[in-house]
Amino acid sequence: MRFRSHEAKAETAVSTSRIVKLEQDILAKNNGYAEANRRYLSAYGIFALNLVSSPGSGKTTLLVKTILALNGTQPLAVIEGDQQTENDAARIRAAGAPALQINTGKGCHLDAQMVGQAMQQLGLQDDSLLLIENVGNLVCPASFDLGEAHKVVILSVTEGEDKPLKYPDMFSAADLMLLNKCDLLPHLEFDADLAIEYAHRINPRLQVIRISAISGEGMTEWLEWIREGCCNAAAAKPEASLG
Amino acid sequence: MHEMSLAENMLQLIEDAAYQQGFTRVKTVWLEIGQLACVEQESLRFGFDVVTRGSIAEQARLEIIETAGQGRCGKCAQSFPLAALYESCPACGSYDVKVTGGDGMRVKELEVE
Numbered sequence: 001m002r003f004r005s006h007e008a009k010a011e012t013a014v015s016t017s018r019i020v021k022l023e024q025d026i027l028a029k030n031n032g033y034a035e036a037n038r039r040y041l042s043a044y045g046i047f048a049l050n051l052v053s054s055p056g057s058g059k060t061t062l063l064v065k066t067i068l069a070l071n072g073t074q075p076l077a078v079i080e081g082d083q084q085t086e087n088d089a090a091r092i093r094a095a096g097a098p099a100l101q102i103n104t105g106k107g108c109h110l111d112a113q114m115v116g117q118a119m120q121q122l123g124l125q126d127d128s129l130l131l132i133e134n135v136g137n138l139v140c141p142a143s144f145d146l147g148e149a150h151k152v153v154i155l156s157v158t159e160g161e162d163k164p165l166k167y168p169d170m171f172s173a174a175d176l177m178l179l180n181k182c183d184l185l186p187h188l189e190f191d192a193d194l195a196i197e198y199a200h201r202i203n204p205r206l207q208v209i210r211i212s213a214i215s216g217e218g219m220t221e222w223l224e225w226i227r228e229g230c231c232n233a234a235a236a237k238p239e240a241s242l243g
Numbered sequence: 244m245h246e247m248s249l250a251e252n253m254l255q256l257i258e259d260a261a262y263q264q265g266f267t268r269v270k271t272v273w274l275e276i277g278q279l280a281c282v283e284q285e286s287l288r289f290g291f292d293v294v295t296r297g298s299i300a301e302q303a304r305l306e307i308i309e310t311a312g313q314g315r316c317g318k319c320a321q322s323f324p325l326a327a328l329y330e331s332c333p334a335c336g337s338y339d340v341k342v343t344g345g346d347g348m349r350v351k352e353l354e355v356e
Contacts, residue, residue, distance in 0.1 A: 017356040020264055026252050026274075026348040109245055140245035143281050168328035169281040172342075201329050201338040204317070 030144055033112035037119065037147025041130070045237035047229045048130040050146050052170055053154035054163070055136030058180045060088050062154065062213040063131060067095040069223055074230060076129035079118045081110040083135060098122060109140040112147055127234040129226060142169040149229060150175040155199075157181050157190040164199040171202040178222065179208060183215040246283055249348065250290030256350050257300050266355035269300040273352050277345035279312040279328060308351065313344030 025031065041048050053059050063078065070076065078099040080088040089101035100118045102110060115132060124130060132148060134141040142151075153174035155163055158181055164171040171177070177199055179192060196208050209225065211218030257269055272291075276282060284307055295301050314325030316332035317339035323332065325345070331338050 017270060017354055018266075020260060020266065020353045020355050022256065022260055022350045022352055024256050024350050026249050026256070026350060029252055029255060107248065109248070111248065139281065140248075143245060143249075165329050172328050198329075201331070204339045 027143065027145075030112050033116055034145035034147040037112055037116050040116075040119065041147060041149075042233070042236065043238060044124065045127040045234040046124055046130050047128075047226070047233035048132060048146075048148040049226075049229075050132045050134055050141070050148035050151045051154060052134045052138070052141045052151055052174070053136060053156075054138050054159060057136070057154045057156040057159070058213055059133055059136070059154050060091055062178065062180060062211070063133060064091055064095045065213040065216075065219065066131075066222070066226070067092065067097045069219055070129075070226075072096070074129050074227065075125040075127070076131060077122045077124055079110075079115060079122070079130070079132045081114075081133060081135045083107070088133065104135055108135055108137050109144050110134050110146060111144050115146045127230065127237070129230050138163070138167040138170045142167075142173045149233065152176045152178060154178045154180050155195065157185055157188055157192065157195075161191050161195040162198055164195065164202050168202045171199050171206065174203065174206060176207045176209065176225065178218075179210045181212060181214075182210045182217050183212040244286060244290075245281075246286035247290040247294070249282060249287060250294045253291065253350055254294050254298060254300060257353065258298070260353065261299055261355070264355075266353075267299060268356050269303045269353050270356065271304045271306060271354035272300065272350060273306045273308060275308045275310055275347070275349045275351050277310050277312060277347050278326065279342055279346040280348050282348060310345050310347075312342065312346065314340045315343045316340055 051059055076097055078092045078097050080099055080101045081104060082088055083104050086101045089099040092099035100122050102114050102118055132146060151174040153170055155177060199206050209218045209221050211222055288305055291305050295303060312325040315322045316335060316337055318337040319332060319335040321332055321334040332340055
């Protein structure tokens, strides 16, 4: 009798807990927002780039020069991600482009939901270029799709050649690498060919442009790459949204 | 430290499941993490402990199942275990390697009541 009641008790304890199968990607929510952003961007023919790099690679200077070089020939807007301050958005606005600053606070990356909200606030034009400057960080932004057409990774020659090997996720996720500050090469021991070889080990399909925001080297190629992307995005816009 | 956001995303998945499937406490979470996923397990454990405080998953046990990285060579089509993104194909030496597995992060199942 006593044995039976003990057994019954054990059974009750087991039955209170159950196993629920989820099989869900942790990034599923972010990926859902990213897909919504991508649908919106493609419906309006907008070419979006997610610019990623370490802090201090010269991203903002390069963006300012890019905006000045496009000189009103291409409608564009900029989303700036930083943990703190409005400084970068102010620099972009001074160059003549609408910019919205997202302060992530303690966060180390932009996510697709933040970018979706920023896109709505900016009121993007049809067939425009959207430049998203991510938080300076070569690790975390790699995992978060924002809905962009391409991630563009910026590596400056004042960093180490082996950065692509040390931070492979970002170089693997990117489609274009801008090797920046190339005007400084004569003063450095940086081996540009080796850096590019390392980047290609991680991602053989990675396109590379050697560039300098200061001397202007590579700017023509970079602007051409942007214009081609904008043309393709505008041409791929579904007929329905033309009306 | 994007592990904190990942932990928040995990909690959201769990809370959504709780709403749909009607459970009120989570005792164990089985999480599958690929060897090539960009995540630091100890940071994720820490983040999970922090974000689950006061939630239905407070003090839940986090069981991490690591899955091996898998690659496939674009040149010779060989499939092989891939421990890091910078590794070359062991058969032909090419770096044209495509990741075919072990780069995801999934909540597999939960023990709930």
